[in-house]
Amino acid sequence: MPTLTVNGRKVTVDADASLLEACRKAGADVPTLCNFDGLEPWGGCRMCVVDMSLASWDDDWFKMVTSCNHPVEEGMTVVTDSERVLATRRVVLDLLLARCPDTPLIQQLAREHGIEATSYERNPEPTDCILCGLCTRVCDHIGISAISSVGRGWGREIAPPFNEPPPDCVGCLACAEICPTGHITFTTSSLSRTIWGKDFEMLRDEKTGEAVITRAQAEHFAKRSGVPASYFEKSDRSKRRELAKTFEKLQVLK
Amino acid sequence: MRIESFDQFAAFQAEATVRDESRSRKILVCCGTGCLANGAKAVAEAFAHEIAERGLDTELKLGVTSTGCHGFCERGPLVVIQPEAILYTKVKPRRVPDIVEKTVIGGEVINGLLYKDPSSKQRIETYDEIPFYANQVRVAMRNIGRIDPTDLMDAVAHGAYAGLAKALSGMSPDEVLDEVEVSGQRGRGGAGFSTARKWRSCKAAAGDRRFVLCNGDEGDPGAFKDRSIMEGDPHSVLEGMAIGAYALGAHEGFIYVRDEYPLAVVNLQLAIAEARKAGLLGENIMGSGFDFDVKISRGGGAFVCGESSALMRSIAGKTGEPRAKYVHSTAKGLFDLPTVLNNVETWAGIGAIIANGGAWFASMGTEKSKGTKAFSLVGKVKNTGLIELPMGTSLRHIIYDIGGGILKDRPFKAVQTGGPSGGCVPEELLDLPVDYEKLTEAGSMMGSGGMIVMDDRTCMVDVARYFLAFLTEESCGKCVPCREGLKQMLAIYDALVEGRGREGDIEKIETLAACMQLGSLCELGKSAPNPVLSTLKYFRSEYQAHIEAKACPAGICRALTAFEITEDCDGCHACTKVCPTDAISGEKKKLHVIDHDACISCGACLDICPTESIRTLPKVELAQREVV
Numbered sequence: 001m002p003t004l005t006v007n008g009r010k011v012t013v014d015a016d017a018s019l020l021e022a023c024r025k026a027g028a029d030v031p032t033l034c035n036f037d038g039l040e041p042w043g044g045c046r047m048c049v050v051d052m053s054l055a056s057w058d059d060d061w062f063k064m065v066t067s068c069n070h071p072v073e074e075g076m077t078v079v080t081d082s083e084r085v086l087a088t089r090r091v092v093l094d095l096l097l098a099r100c101p102d103t104p105l106i107q108q109l110a111r112e113h114g115i116e117a118t119s120y121e122r123n124p125e126p127t128d129c130i131l132c133g134l135c136t137r138v139c140d141h142i143g144i145s146a147i148s149s150v151g152r153g154w155g156r157e158i159a160p161p162f163n164e165p166p167p168d169c170v171g172c173l174a175c176a177e178i179c180p181t182g183h184i185t186f187t188t189s190s191l192s193r194t195i196w197g198k199d200f201e202m203l204r205d206e207k208t209g210e211a212v213i214t215r216a217q218a219e220h221f222a223k224r225s226g227v228p229a230s231y232f233e234k235s236d237r238s239k240r241r242e243l244a245k246t247f248e249k250l251q252v253l254k
Numbered sequence: 255m256r257i258e259s260f261d262q263f264a265a266f267q268a269e270a271t272v273r274d275e276s277r278s279r280k281i282l283v284c285c286g287t288g289c290l291a292n293g294a295k296a297v298a299e300a301f302a303h304e305i306a307e308r309g310l311d312t313e314l315k316l317g318v319t320s321t322g323c324h325g326f327c328e329r330g331p332l333v334v335i336q337p338e339a340i341l342y343t344k345v346k347p348r349r350v351p352d353i354v355e356k357t358v359i360g361g362e363v364i365n366g367l368l369y370k371d372p373s374s375k376q377r378i379e380t381y382d383e384i385p386f387y388a389n390q391v392r393v394a395m396r397n398i399g400r401i402d403p404t405d406l407m408d409a410v411a412h413g414a415y416a417g418l419a420k421a422l423s424g425m426s427p428d429e430v431l432d433e434v435e436v437s438g439q440r441g442r443g444g445a446g447f448s449t450a451r452k453w454r455s456c457k458a459a460a461g462d463r464r465f466v467l468c469n470g471d472e473g474d475p476g477a478f479k480d481r482s483i484m485e486g487d488p489h490s491v492l493e494g495m496a497i498g499a500y501a502l503g504a505h506e507g508f509i510y511v512r513d514e515y516p517l518a519v520v521n522l523q524l525a526i527a528e529a530r531k532a533g534l535l536g537e538n539i540m541g542s543g544f545d546f547d548v549k550i551s552r553g554g555g556a557f558v559c560g561e562s563s564a565l566m567r568s569i570a571g572k573t574g575e576p577r578a579k580y581v582h583s584t585a586k587g588l589f590d591l592p593t594v595l596n597n598v599e600t601w602a603g604i605g606a607i608i609a610n611g612g613a614w615f616a617s618m619g620t621e622k623s624k625g626t627k628a629f630s631l632v633g634k635v636k637n638t639g640l641i642e643l644p645m646g647t648s649l650r651h652i653i654y655d656i657g658g659g660i661l662k663d664r665p666f667k668a669v670q671t672g673g674p675s676g677g678c679v680p681e682e683l684l685d686l687p688v689d690y691e692k693l694t695e696a697g698s699m700m701g702s703g704g705m706i707v708m709d710d711r712t713c714m715v716d717v718a719r720y721f722l723a724f725l726t727e728e729s730c731g732k733c734v735p736c737r738e739g740l741k742q743m744l745a746i747y748d749a750l751v752e753g754r755g756r757e758g759d760i761e762k763i764e765t766l767a768a769c770m771q772l773g774s775l776c777e778l779g780k781s782a783p784n785p786v787l788s789t790l791k792y793f794r795s796e797y798q799a800h801i802e803a804k805a806c807p808a809g810i811c812r813a814l815t816a817f818e819i820t821e822d823c824d825g826c827h828a829c830t831k832v833c834p835t836d837a838i839s840g841e842k843k844k845l846h847v848i849d850h851d852a853c854i855s856c857g858a859c860l861d862i863c864p865t866e867s868i869r870t871l872p873k874v875e876l877a878q879r880e881v882v
Binding site for chain 2: 044045084088098120131
């Protein structure tokens, strides 16, 4: 287990931990926008940059790296708030604020870094999408890949194929729920759900009448897990009730 | 025939040499992309037709060879008559019967088709006497223009696969690695990482399966060296990769080539098929027991796919986006397996290094940059084209001796090296010896060897803006500093060239540049500010003029520049004919006048004026005159 020095404080972490985990364990405040614990680090937002020096390097030689995807090493020295790290984060936030001037999350983070208004040209068509890629990555992660980033550079955006209702989408809402700015919108009721322009039928629990998940999602889960699709048609409340009944029977037997 | 032993390869070499030498004369027609565009195919066909008609193919054993790019694209289509190496430039099909009659049969040189040296005004007869060629030393491009790239035997007659045979028959993989180390060769793709070190680090990585890749995704504006190598001598690339694979214990290779290079794709495919058939690729190469095969992966034309990790993702069928390279691709590259990726020119040099020895290669160049380097010399020079020179050659030598100086003998202003990631080197650094370190020190870089020469009619703000616009289009958009930073920087430059520049813009550019250099994910973003910072370093006053005086000192930025005709005008009417808005009026042989309201500041009049009597002035001065 390697031991690192973060902002002067010693911290020991697992060998496969990321630098970001080490920093947080040491109590350092390292902001992130595109990082999510359950997903592979991506390194796109550049908010988590830190200054890092390996044990074998000269003492005053530091390299700026993204901590989310940088491996840890014995004897590493890390500084999370050096002048250039803070300056880089500030410019990144300033740029994001120009892109998303009306987005509360970005406004708040910018304010925390001393930016009230962007220094750059304000986006004439403000958006809430910061292109953090969390939605597409979570969609990939659960094995669906219904949406992806399209275009490049400034024209990059998140979209379903050909901007049509995505054939592979199962309406699980993972993309919308992971979105840090609430950019991905949907409507859902006990009967139906719509996301990315695609309509879904909701499965309703036979006994309680509650909407559970979409039929497409139940089928996807059944296919991936081998558990029969009927299992996913029950609401959590139903499942608990059934379980309770099983326990009742067990007591009777005793 | 499949070559199954080293003896058989030696016999094949001998046969190829005999065939080559049996031809009393050879006619080499350049069929590189530049010459093809100028009608070289018709010229080659005309030669073939003429020779067949006269029965010279059997009588004189005459051969017509369609070769790859000779480099001297400015003067194409080019025809070389061997053995004298007489070079004819700008050859039209209708001159072919004449050439066959007089030169091929009669041995007489046709003066009108020879190259005319712009400085001495002399006609020059042979290839080797022309300054453009005489000053070159060719390693990676050793056979381009000499061989028919679609004929394996022709390539072998000129030394192809000799290095591979030497490595497989008499050297251990480690000895090959040592030889490459002795050569001191560094990556020709731009970053200049030591080839041997890269190979060793891949070899040290755990695992049995590893890959060798060739980066043929050359996409810098104005660069075409890799294209010419793949088109003109694809076997040199295959041979280099096979040698590298042998040293590393790899058996699979990919060549990633842009689909916009159709001739390169075709010639590589042909070369791979021929080499496989001959047993120079595939299983049990030359009976050595070593297996290696190559596949072609065609890129869709995204500039960022030239970046190593994006390239590997693209080969694997994913979006071409870079990833963090804290774990090097030599350990975890294509399909997460150890991978060596080298540039086309790097691979093309390997065969020669093994055949001639590393010490031979290391004897050329400078202390830290060994060997030779290919450059695409373009822009405002007299002789544009493709050149290869020992490292350490001065910029002045390249531009004035090989390039023949600036077009119309105008003053030199700067040379942009290294493509969009490089920078502009000003006149005071013309004696800079070109190698990796010196260019980096000057704020530019070697890059892919593009050299764009600029004269005094170049606005450095506009140049930086051009590269920014290119990169803004080509940024993948994954990371914030590159995606948003480039866009905002371009917006500032748009304001500068349109006269909307404000106090503090330069500082804003510098802040953005620092964030991009430090904070971007890949080298595209990290190096994107280079054209900006190098022009700011050497031409800051031009920026200030744009902001403070709302003037473009070079007279290029249209929104800031007006044109007027001076007393020297002899009324020749040349300008009135080219003016797209009919803004110039005046009687013949009398002073002409420009109507400033109709003028769109395109500069066509200035470019055509034979008496240099058109000058530029800042538009603001016009406004001041009106006030007076």
